[in-house]
Amino acid sequence: MPESAKTTRDVPASGRLEGSALTEDTSFLLARANALALAAGNAALAEHGLKVRSYAVLALAAEDTRPSQRELAEFLRLDPSQVVALVDELQRRGLVAREADPSDRRANVVVATEAGRALHARAEHAARSVQHRLHAGLSAAQRDQLAELLRQLAFPS
Template sequence: MTAALERIQSLPSWLVGRVAARARGLVAAALATEGLKLMHHAVLAASSEYGPLAQAELGRRVAVDPKDVVGILNDLQRAGLVLRAPDPDDRRKNAVTITPEGADVLTRCAALAEAANAELLAPLTPDEQGQLTALLTRLHEAP
């Protein structure tokens, strides 16, 4: 390895990116056992937390392009995990509601994501895991 490459691979930005890619892979593989992708999980969680919610607002809450939200919701509705119905406040919009089946899947996905994160953090002691989470939270919330 060259000195230039070593410098790049020791940068926090490079290391965080590599760890994030591994973390996404672990969680994605876990969620796949329920037939979901990462964004399906996020949209399902937002539907549970904020629903019933207009599709456009749901997309804003999870920072997903409206066109992509439609496809994700199509998948979730086809699986019986959410329902779309006319929004009672504005009949021109659809409101999204999680179904009981969706709530069950969301509960299982939460456990799967926790297990994947436990696998990711396994090389660290419990104290180190807490420190890492606290530091990442500070970086995430920084202006």
């Protein structure tokens, strides 16, 4: 079919809509980039039996910061019930344990088990690989700048 005969139905929606005024909206762009990153991250972590959210909980538990479930919920911007479900699943798999918080016996901290640390080390490689693939079109300086700008948005002072 000649190029002039193509209709808008012949062009993929993403291509047709890229000229939309919405693509000037920073919040939309952040949400779209996040959706793409989550989909790629979940796909890469699937071979380890993880998704981005469960990987994030495991990664924080493996850092020896001993976060409480409340701290995890606040840091990850998740509802506390979601964190409970994530920790329950990781604990069922023997990857994390709940321990009493020495400074507040009413609270639990989440710590990675040896199996959890080993899985985190393997899964971290997959997570970094997908990040490199997603950011391949950016120079090192652009990646650093993007990370700094996102840190400023994520953790306003």
